[in-house]
Structure formats: structure tokens, C-alpha cells
Amino acid sequence: MVRIENIKKRFNGRNVLDGVNMSLRRGEAVALIGPSGSGKTTLIRTINGFVVPDSGKVIVGGKGINYRNKESLRQTRKKIGMIYQLFNLVERTSVLENVMAGALGRLDNGVNLISSTIGLFHKKERDKAMELLKFVGIEDKAFERVDRLSGGQKQRVAIARALMQDPELLLADEPIANLDPKTSRKILELLLRINMEKGITMICVLHHLDTVKDNFSRVVALKNGSICFDGETYTLTHDHIHDIYEFEEETGCLAA
């Protein structure tokens, strides 16, 4: 489903990604861990083209991403749902409107493009959005403004927006880092349920090791821009963890 081949990226004279190789089967869920500044977010963003790698290849659904062609980039993005740490919702509009935004990539031609720009959607799409809101558990908030919601509710809206895309792949960049422990668990359960029930492939950047151990069967660890562990979660030993999060003299970055 996703294959990353020897991706390299330099930012401000530092190798943020230094030859990353990784591949995912369809329907798989992977936890991506590593200390701050190890390149997790950059790696995720090369997959939907917000970061253009200096060299290497990213292949999604059998097709390599063409970073230079805006149209083909857009076609790739349609298939990939993105979930953010800070939810990235439009605060001053309703929940439903935010969820509908997920359909924009699909409805990008002819009448659909014009009507969606005016703000009109086919009843089928609205019903779908309501159904997704029910799926994530906040259908009663559909007409509320987003700025009145709690953090957990906002992340549910963001998840519904991503699902509205009918994605083949979900990228979640620290989806629970801004939530309290109880809400975190619920949101993570929801994401895993989406992976299980809908069979959507998922890459989830996480910070908390216990959460990873309890919920994911495969874990990939990044350190200084390269992968230092990739395997079944139960094979992740204390030595590995110490190795991943040790004090790194070269970058001067202290692991959490």
C-alpha cells in the first residue's frame, strides 16, 4: 500500500530524514515513535506531499508521488486522510461544514465543483457526513460551532472529516498529544476501530510507549532521521528503547 524508498531531506543544514525505507501492507496499522526532532512529522508529510524530499521515492497505492505536478499531488492527497495534533479545524463554522470539507477532493469536477463552492452539497453527501458523525459519536453536535467543542470532540470532527474523503490511508500526527488521558484512550480506540472495521491503512505518530505497546502490533522507531527499529511490538526490548531515546550528543537533544 505504501512504500518509502530511501527518502532524504535536509532542513537548515541538518539531515532530518537520512535514507528512510519502510513499507506498509494494505490494512496495516503502524505506530511511529522516536524522540522530538527525529523526523516523524517530516516523514509523514512526505507521504501527502507537504514536504518534498530531496531524494528517494514514496509510492502510495502502486503509484509513485510526483511532487512537481500539482494535479497529480492532489489526486494522491484525495486518497489520504490526515489527522493533526491541533485538529486543524475551521473554528468559526459548524461541525457539519468542517466534515463536508473532507468531500471537496472527491467533488472536484463540473457541477459538483461549482455547487460545493457555493456551499451546496448533494443530499447523499450530507447524509454520509451525518452518518460519519454518528460513527465517531457526535451526531448531536452537527450544527454547533466548532469553537464550542472540547478537545476530544474536535478530534472526532477531524476524524469524521478525514473519513469523508473515503481514504485508503490515514496519517495521524500525534492525534492524542493534546488530549487528557481518558479522552486520549477513547480517540485511539476510535482510530483503531476505523483501521479494523473499515480496513484503512494507518500510520500513527505517538509519544507514549505504553499506549503503543498496548495497541499496535507493529512499531517503527526513528532516530536522527533514520529507522532504528522496525518490527513486532513484543520484540521491542528495554535495550531498544534505551537506544532510541538515549541522550544524543551530536544533536544535543534530550529524549523524553
Next chain:
Amino acid sequence: MSGSVSATYVKRVKGFFLWSLFIIIMFLSFRVSNLDIKTLVEGFSYSVSLIKEMFPPDFSRWEKILLLSIETIAMGFWGTILGMTISFPLGFLSAKNTSGGILYNISKGLVNFLRAIPDIMYAIVFVTSLGMGSLAGVLALALSTVGLLSKFYAEAIESIDRKPVEAIEATGSHGLGVIRHAVLPQVFPLFMGYNLYLLDHNIRAAMVLGLVGAGGLGVELFTQMRSFNYQKAAAILIIIFAIITVIDRVSAQLRKNIIEGKFLSRENRYKDSLLLLIISVIAMLSLYFIPVNFKEIAYGIPRIWEFLKGMFPPDFSGIADYIKLMLETVGMGISGTFLAILISIPIGVLSARNVIHAPVIYNIMKEISNFFRAMPELMSALIFVAAVGLGPFAGVLAIAIHTAGFLGKFYAEAIENVDPKPVEAVEATGARFIQRIRYSVFPQVMPLFNSYNLYILDRNIRASTVMGIVGAGGIGFDLVMSMKLFEYQKTATLILIILLTVMLVDWLSSYLRKKVV
């Protein structure tokens, strides 16, 4: 589910009625202001031919212009100083947390009342009672400064941090000690900023007060325009713009330094002290230009009293006509706002740094809105009257040009402050460019735009009440005439109607603004 469907249905019906009401109001407003495509095109060509007549500007009376410029700046300066002195205690008295009881209510009511009346109306009152000259201007500016500045002061005082106040209270200090050591240090930089802003504002206003005989460059401009000496008028206009622009820049820079704590800081100590010294010397010298004739003031005060006494009882016989006039005036404000919005949407979008990546373009656009903003509307109304003739259309144009400067700036700021996070999220769904604008930028800026529009509408309705002073339509003409004909009882009725409308619009606008954001 069914509940929400009927909720959307009700919303749609409500939306339909509100839109229809909006369209009807717009239509009526255009009608009363003689605003349509044809008049707009004609107005444009008339204005161009007037500007052609202004060239080349005639600077032959430069000594007079120079003296009047100094007089104008002096008026602005002393109006501000006087206003500041009164506002300082009044600000504390009208702030919720440093005042209380009946004192608070009286001060707050007084401040609101003073703010509701445009400075040019004070100028008319002082000119009729104290005679022509810059003293009337200084007093008028002082009164309108009190209205604005006391409110700014009070707001600053009300938004202070409670914690240091409590700490000083905990030491057992008396009330004044708390104000001096816990409140004042917090609000002082803000106060300084507001004072400078008011100084800037007042010098600009002083340019205009001359139109009713209250001294300064305005008198000369009015005389030259009335006698069709457009080349001489152009020279005055150029000087006015030069002064306004320079003062605007200096004041903006100083305000920035004050807010950032750089003013009178260690490294700028000597430079800033020198600047303050120069300003004080100029201020003292400029006092020479304000003829404070105590004998005249002594005569004047009974005349103000007579004027106030003469207003009672108000004469309500012409009230139906006045209300009609007031509605027309409101229509002018609405049309002016509409035009201003049309002009400022392209300006705003093109001067936003995150939309246009070419500094040349956004800087030019920002300069255009600065220029529009700097142009006092009564002055441009005077020019438009010369170009398109007497009547509301000239007033609408003047209001539109002036406030397009404000809106252009506000829009650009709103667009520059758009949160990029949701924009990226919508882009990540694979949406097209228009869709991204529609679903991530639009919803973020629209509430702000509407709020600014409502605020500008409120101020424009207020501004259109005085347009009549230079013959640019609305109720202002009858107001001035009633005063010139000593029909003070009619004046009272007119002032009452204006005040009521202004207060109503103010309330409606702030109510709606709370709803849209």
C-alpha cells in the same frame, strides 16, 4: 435527525427574510443617495476634470499657508493636552474597577454623551458663542477628545491584571496608593499610546474644523474652494496631506516603540528625551497662535448658556420632516459603507502579505489605503461637492473613500491573521484552490469582515449627519441652518433625533457584531 432538519428549514426561511430585508434597505439607500452606475461614472469623470483644474497648484501664498499650518497643529496639540487633562481623572471615574456607585454612572454617561456628538458640532457651538478663530477649535477638539480618550483610558483600566493590585492591597495600602503603584504602571504605556493616537487624530480633525470657521488651514481651504480658486486650494490640500502623512508615520512609529517598551529605554534615552524637548518647545511656541482672550471667553460663556437655554423647549413642529431627513442620512451612511466595501475588497486582498507574495504590490496597496484613511471626509466632501454638485451623492463618495482606507487595512489584517492549520488540512483532502479558499480562508475571515463592516456602518451613519455642513447632503445642513438662523429650539429637536439615531445604531451594531464573531 428530524429535529435538525426542521431547524435548518427555519434557518433558511429566516435567512430568506433577512436577505430580502437587506436588499430592500440597500435599494432605498441607493435611491436617497442618488447612487447608481450612471451617476458613479459621471461623478468619476467630473472628479477627474476638477483635479485637472487644480494643476498646477498655486503656492504663491505660502507664508499664509505656513502660518496657518502651524496654527492648525497648535490647535490639535492644545486640544489634545486639554482633553487629556480632563480625561485622566474621568477615565478612572468611569472605569468599573476604580470607581463605583452613582459617580461611575454619571461619569460613564457623560463620556458616552460627549462621544456621541461629532467634533464639528462642538466647533459650530463654540464659533457661534466665542466667535471665529482657533480657540473655538481647541475647545471643540478638547471636548471630543474627552469623549474618546476617557473611554480608552477606562477600557485600559478595566483590563488590568488583578494580581499585582491584590498584592499592593495586601500591604495595607490606601486606595490612591493602589492606583499609583499597581494600576498606573500597568496602564501607563497604553495611555501614552492613546494620547499619541488622539494627537494624530486631532491634528487631522483640526484641518477640517476651519470649514465652520474654527481656525486653521480649513478656513483658507474653504474660502479658496468657495471662490473657485482651485489651484490655490490644491496647494493647501497638498500641504495638508504632507502634514497628515508625516504625523501619521511619526505617531505610528512612536506608538510601536511605546508598546514594545523601547520608548525612553536605555539605548533610546537621549534621542527620545531630545524629541520630547523639541515637542514641548514647539508646543509652548505654538501657544502664541491660540488667541486666548479672556475678555472674549467671559463674553462667550453667557452666550453658550443662552444657546443652551434657547433650546428649551424643543420645537417638535417639523418632526416628520426631520425624521425623513434622518432616514435619508442613514441611507447615505449605508450607501457609503456599501461603496467602501466594494472598493476595499480588492485593496484588502491585494495588500495581504500571505496572498500576494510580491512586496511591491502589497506595499503599494497599503499606501493606497493609508492615503484614503488620511483624507478627512469632510474635506473630501468639500471637493466632491465642487466636482459633482451639492447633495448626498458627494457625501456618499467622501465617506466611501475615507472608510475604504480603514476597511482595506482591516481586511488585509484579517487575511494576514488566517490560521494556516485548517488551510493545510483542507489542502490535505485534495481540494482545489477555490475550494480551499471557500472552506478554510473564507469561514475564518468572513465573521471578522462582517464585524468590521458593521463597525464602519455605525461610524458612517454618524459621519453622514455632519456632511450637510459642506452641502454634501443629509440632516447636517438643516442643523447648521437652524443654528445660523438662531432657531435653537429646532436645533434641539434635530440634535435629539441625531443622538437617538446614533445611539440606536450604536447599540444595534454592537449587538450584531457580538453575534457574527
